[in-house]
Amino acid sequence: MQSIPVDGTRLGTMTCIVAPEARVANRETGEVRKDRDGQTVYTVGVAVRQDGRRASIIEISVSGEPAGVVEGVQVHVTGLTAFSWAMGDRHGLSFRADSITPAPAPAAPAASRKGSDS
Template sequence: MQSIPVDTARLGTMTCIVAPEVRLANRETGEVRTTREGVPVYTVGVAVRQEGRRASIIEVSVNGEPAGITEGTRVTLTGLVAFSWAMGDRHGLSFRAESITPAPTAPAATPAGRKGAEA
């Protein structure tokens, strides 16, 4: 598998559209996929939208359950990497991130002429 680092600064707006779900290694038995260290792997559905373009939806894997991520949350992906894969006639890209966190929110604007809290 070839890994491709992704420059998230160029991706635009990223929003969780499918809350974190544990990834299964075996759907029949319900066995959870884990890392070598035994940490469960989660997947998060993320909508990526660049300015003036249509949104793309990617499914991102991450080690451990991302805290504070729910549907509709703007997110930040750290250490995002794409992997190309092929199985027989099928091929595509999968995505993995070091972490998925809520995006920082912009501070609320203060009305003009007001310089801070009144005493």
């Protein structure tokens, strides 16, 4: 599997569209996937919107439950890496991140001064 670092700053706006869910390692037993340190691996569905109307949806795996990440919130993804994979006739990309956190809310515009000019 080839790993490809991704420059998240060039991806545009990222919004959580599927809240974090524990990734299942074995569907028959319901066992969840753990990382090397024993932390549960979560999957988050993220919509990536670049300039204009172009948008993509990717699933990103991350170790540990991302606090504060819920559907509809813009997110900040740190340490995003893509992995190319192939299994038989199937192939694709999977994504992993060091962390996914809610993006800081944009600053509210300053209230305009109200007053009479007459």
